[in-house]
Amino acid sequence: MVECDKKNFDEEVLEYKDGYVFVDFFGDGCEPCMALMPHVHELADKYDGKMKFTSLNTTHARRAAIKQKVLGLPVMAIYKDGEKVEELVKDDCTVEAIEAMIQKYI
16 A cells, blocks of 8 residues: 655556556544554455555645545545546445445456
């Protein structure tokens, strides 16, 4: 899983042209984010090679998150050619829903 920051988010996600990119937007003080993180990493391992998996700590990259219209956490999103094609927000971020979203794009 590629850990993005404000310096490399555009390059790793928005400028990526070799398929779909999954982004886990999380924050330091977000308990639901921390609870989901091990499951998201398991999914990244499970689907490795079928989709690029990245994460962005919005606590340290607030402007990048706001530019992507990430206003609440957690947010799980899938991008293609620099455009967000689907996202799950807050209570919709269950392990089952996240995996189902991933499976649509692999």
